[in-house]
Amino acid sequence: MLKVQVKKLAHGLDLPLPAYMSSHAAGVDLYAAVEKEILIPPGEWKLVPTGLSIALPEGHEAQVRPRSGLALKQGISILNTPGTVDADYRGEVGVILMNHSKNNLTIKRGDRIAQMIINKIEHLNFEEVTELPETERGTGGFGHTGKR
Secondary structure: OOOOEEEEOHHHOOOOOOOOOOOOOOOEEEEOOOOOOEEEOOOOEEEEEEEEEEEOOOOEEEEEEOOHHHHHHHOEEEOOOOEEEOOOOOOEEEEEEEEOOOOOEEEOOOOEEEEEEEEEOOOOOOOOOOOOOOOOOOOOOOOOOOOO
16 A cells, blocks of 8 residues: 655644545545635635645655545535646645535635545657547547547
């Protein structure tokens, strides 16, 4: 099992470490490390601290993604979804919450605000060519598979 070092920052000492909420969960929950409640009006966004810094193993990244329950029930998402945490970043993991609803959103200390998924990545070499190999799809645009 892969190990990820986690440092709790002073404003997050009392909050849980990221944890899987079921035996087959892909992501771990992240918690709001806010000192006092944060209000996010409709159509606006705020950076919400998690109180954590992480050290990912080389060749890995963390993706910070919306929680489906917040999206469905409250219209809340992450503005830069998915947010990426690079393996060499050592600052605090933050979540840019976006309120797409028509109601104010109040974030309280300890609220589960996002999920984080760790992925293995590969660095690629890009080779410039004058022609690309042909495929059945060809140059069909977004949402176009050449089929009806």
